[in-house]
Amino acid sequence: MASRSPGQDDTPTDKSDTASPGREQPRQRVIEAAIGLLTREGRDAVTTRAVADAAGMQPPAIYRLFGDKNGLLDAVAEHGFAAFLATKHVDPDPEDPIEDLRAGWEMATEFGLANPALFTLMYSEPTRADSASFRAGMEILRGRVRRLAAGGWLRVDEELAAQIIHATGRGAVLTWLSLPQDRRDPALLTALREAMVTAVTNERPAVRHPGPAGAARALRAALPDQTNLSVAEQHLLGEWLNRLAVDG
Numbered sequence: 001m002a003s004r005s006p007g008q009d010d011t012p013t014d015k016s017d018t019a020s021p022g023r024e025q026p027r028q029r030v031i032e033a034a035i036g037l038l039t040r041e042g043r044d045a046v047t048t049r050a051v052a053d054a055a056g057m058q059p060p061a062i063y064r065l066f067g068d069k070n071g072l073l074d075a076v077a078e079h080g081f082a083a084f085l086a087t088k089h090v091d092p093d094p095e096d097p098i099e100d101l102r103a104g105w106e107m108a109t110e111f112g113l114a115n116p117a118l119f120t121l122m123y124s125e126p127t128r129a130d131s132a133s134f135r136a137g138m139e140i141l142r143g144r145v146r147r148l149a150a151g152g153w154l155r156v157d158e159e160l161a162a163q164i165i166h167a168t169g170r171g172a173v174l175t176w177l178s179l180p181q182d183r184r185d186p187a188l189l190t191a192l193r194e195a196m197v198t199a200v201t202n203e204r205p206a207v208r209h210p211g212p213a214g215a216a217r218a219l220r221a222a223l224p225d226q227t228n229l230s231v232a233e234q235h236l237l238g239e240w241l242n243r244l245a246v247d248g
Contacts, residue, residue, distance in 0.1 A: 027065050027075075030055045034076050038117045046073065073121065074128065080118045081133035084111050088140050097148050098201055104144055105169050105193050112173030120177065123170055141165060145200075152205030161200040168196040 033054035037045045048069055052059040066072040087107060094100035112119040122128060129135075145161045148154045154161055172192045176184055 026055075026057065026061065030057065030062060030065060030072070031075055031079050034072060035079065035118060038076065038121060039115075042117065043121060046076075048072070076118070077122045077125075077128050078131050078133060080115065080122045081128075081131045081137065083115075084108075084122075085133045085137045085140075087111055088137065090140055090143065092147075094147070097151055097153055098197060101144065101148065101165070101197060101201070102193060104141070105165060105196060108169040109172050109176075109189060109193075112169075113176065116173075116177050119173055123174065138162065138166070148201060153201045155200055155202050164200050165196055168192050 030051060034046050034051045037050055037054060046069075048059050048062045051072065052062050062069075062072060066075055088104075089107070091100060122134075142158065142162050145154065145158050145165070148161070149158055156164070172189055176189065
């Protein structure tokens with residue numbers, strides 16, 4: 001994806017050249033024009049000519065800014081991931097970690113339902129998982145999962161839990177959007193959310209009932225904050241905890 005510094009696109013074919021300093025920069029204006037077309041008319045309407053017209057530019061400017069149409073779509077998807085990331089609220093010490101998990105899942109699905117065309121574009125290509133904002137969002141999710149593990153709430157491995165939470169939220173939105181309006185039952189979203197909660201969490205923290213797996217996950221989640229052990233000792237303890245954390 002091509003990138004430029006603000007004000008670098010100064011060719012005479014770009015009608016933004018005479019814009020005042022406070023006006024939107026060309027790249028952002030193109031992205032917003034593309035999102036507008038995507039939202040109103042669907043992905044097929046997002047052509048370089050249509051986007052250029054909507055942004056008040058000539059088509060060659062699109063190629064200079066984004067390389068090609070795929071580069072433009074990648075930039076639009078990245079904008080979507082960044083907008084979604086901005087909605088995420090992180091509570092480092094939630095009063096109820098299970099309700100915090102539900103709230104995070106619901107926030108993700110609500111964003112998708114409010115931005116159907118953009119959400120579908122964001123998740124239409126596997127390579128968009130390389131997006132910096134997507135990765136940052138996943139790190140927030142992994143942090144939420146790590147807190148569940150540290151409290152003894154996690155039923156499965158941390159990475160598997162993160163994948164289940166992300167997959168069910170993403171799948172819920174895309175399934176909902178694929179249904180005709182008269183078949184969209186809110187009970188579907190509730191059922192998927194509760195299935196996710198059941199799949200990744202215990203009814204009670206593992207420390208309150210026998211069994212090494214949950215306790216091992218809790219200790220493993222706290223291991224990175226342990227400073228009294230050497231690197232070698234942390235590595236060895238991590239291997240032992242990984243074995244104990246596997247449900248038999």
